[in-house]
Amino acid sequence: MRRYRYRCTVCRTTSPVVHQLDDLAAEGAAHRQAIHAGHIPDEETAGQIDRLGRWYATLPPLSALHAHLADALSDLHDPKAMGHYWWATAGAALAIGTAAALCLTLITAAL
Ligand SMILES: [Zn+2]
Incomplete structure (x- = not known):
């Protein structure tokens, strides 16, 4: 089972774990719209994580x-x-x- 998270480095918040790419995109879009008026925060991170919560791309x-x-x-x-x-x-x-x-x-x- 795949796990994904979205992280906003401006707000220093991380989304709950989701299991579908569509849910990950929705998490990011909802956060950007609600907190940043639709703007994309610099250095935001989104992607697949392991069972320990680490992004595979950073390992x-x-x-x-x-x-x-x-x-x-x-x-x-x-x-x-x-x-x-x-x-x-x-x-x-x-x-x-x-x-x-x-x-x-x-x-x-x-x-
Ligand atoms: Zn944010």
């Missing part, structure tokens, strides 16, 4: 990969909640470590 690539995997594993247990389960965090780290070790093994075998 380094390895952290974003870990967040995607941990989100997917956590969604298997409870798709509507926020936060990662400890076993999902450990499973994501294990999957990334296993993939890295497999790539290293393949490269070593090929040389």
Whole structure:
């Protein structure tokens, strides 16, 4: 399940989590219209977030990969909640470590 948030850096407020892109656009439009008379605040942020509330776009690539995997594993247990389960965090780290070790093994075998 995907999660999105809108943040206005002028008002320093963040919208509640929504699950559809249309709802995210509506959150931003409603805030701009109600608070800023339709003007677009500088540096506003909107996009997909992980279960910890972090924007994927602001995460380094390895952290974003870990967040995607941990989100997917956590969604298997409870798709509507926020936060990662400890076993999902450990499973994501294990999957990334296993993939890295497999790539290293393949490269070593090929040389
Ligand atoms: Zn605002």
